[in-house]
Amino acid sequence: MQILRPTYLSLGSNQGNKLENLQQAIDFIAEKIGAVDRISSVYKTASWGFKSEDFLNVCIRISTGLNPEKLLNSIHEIEHSLGRIRTSEKGYKARNIDIDVLLFDTEIIISKALIVPHKDMLNRKFVMVPLAEIAPNLIHPITKQRIQTCLENCTDNSSIEKTDLTLKRPTSLSEKFNYIAIEGNIGSGKTTLANMIAEDFNAKIILERFADNPFLPKFYEDHDRYAFPLEMSFLADRYQQLSDDLAQFDLFKNFIVSDYYIFKSLIFAQITLQKDEFYLYRKMFDIMYKEISKPDLYIYLYQDTPQLLKNIKKRGREYEQNIAPEYLDKIHRGYSSFIKTEENLKTLIIDVSQKDFLNNPEEYKEIIALIKRQ
Known part of the structure; x- marks a missing residue:
């Protein structure tokens, strides 16, 4: 029997039709990675770490049978299929789609390709606000605190706006x-x-x-x-x-x-x-x-x-x-x-x-x- 692992992803877009980019990414995730169980509200935030158009951000919970390595490869394939070109350049930049692995079940993973829990998630309001919306009582594997508590302790002072935009959850x-x-x-x-x-x-x-x-x-x-x-x-x-x-x-x-x-x-x-x-x-x-x-x-x-x-x-x-x-x-x-x-x-x-x-x-x-x- 395949074991399905609860996994939390953060999605963002600040180029092109941002809402459509997010929806296409979610549809691809449901098709190639696993069932999409929950989708947060869509939030608008200023670009983080560089000057550009505002982002639309969401967090989703999925159930996947993929191991972390295959999960990451599938995410990169989805980003590539939606037009994102990854480069070796350091720093933040505008992108039509960005998908990050925040949490993979209760595991702590430290490798060259993947660090889970995401090393910067606790310091980013555009991640923590939508994540706390769909999983307030989830325990962070390292801090051992509820996600809602982690949000309350977040020192990011940037503004975040909950929008009326909606995304459709693919039916399993x-x-x-x-x-x-x-x-x-x-x-x-x-x-x-x-x-x-x-x-x-x-x-x-x-x-x-x-x-x-x-x-x-x-x-x-x-x-x-x-x-x-x-x-x-x-x-x-x-x-x-x-x-x-x-x-x-x-x-x-x-x-x-x-x-x-x-x-x-x-x-x-x-x-x-x-x-x-x-x-x-x-x-x-x-x-x-x-x-x-x-x-x-x-x-x-x-x-x-x-x-x-x-x-x-x-x-x-x-x-x-x-x-x-x-x-x-x-x-x-x-x-x-x-x-x-x-x-x-x-x-x-x-x-x-x-x-x-x-x-x-x-x-x-x-x-x-x-x-x-x-």
Whole structure:
């Protein structure tokens, strides 16, 4: 399980559209570093240590799984993407964005690249006022005093003005969704994506127990003989697993993500069963379907058939190696029909045919950004 560390950052801007600079920085932080839990009011202050336009300043609290080194690297990448160019010149200067790490959990860090708590924070009102607004009772790791007390002891006499400007806090996945179901064809990467989301966002994961089904290898050898017992056993197992796991709320997890949804049972059964078998199967399915909790978001990973065959071959499950392209095409058509006709599900279709989100962090971030926009 990924450990999320509470971290406090100070953001400032005194060039260009200052408010927009701050908002873009906060959006990038939520996307690349961690959930933004709190944002202070926006304060206007005179430039500190040099003459220039007034600054807009805020403090934010985030929850991040990054270590301090990766956190700092990500901050520099965000500053660079927003147009800041760091130089070796000493002294203060105007900037469109400035992001400083104030506190990283309760740690004291002294390195060449990073000092935490920030060495100058206690002497800067433009830091302490917004920080005290969002975390007055937080204990400074070195002084062992409350942040509010530290502010009261601050000797900075510069003026600071609370403005009426506002910034929007990006909504985290756990705030938007209680249950996300990820589906796709055989070899589309649904289990991989579910595992990655569970790890990065502290979600409870429900994985289909396909490996425990004794009929599956037999089905790939003799479809007609083993189709009905296979589909019935899958249905019973999926129903029991989802009923049990969705009913058991985990206090230590933010939400639930699964690599299947029970409707896949009907999709596969339509393909594999004879007409009279499917009629009986559908009666059983309809009874169970009414009792299952529906996901807040249903994600379908589309992958073209040639790529699916490559993925199936690569993962090396012996009983899958003879799957015909025509069978995969039928599965895709079944999902497509379901998505078009199921009006009560919020659905997101993501084409991952040309994506390697497991090995390409940027492509994974694109997928997460798509999910967050739903």
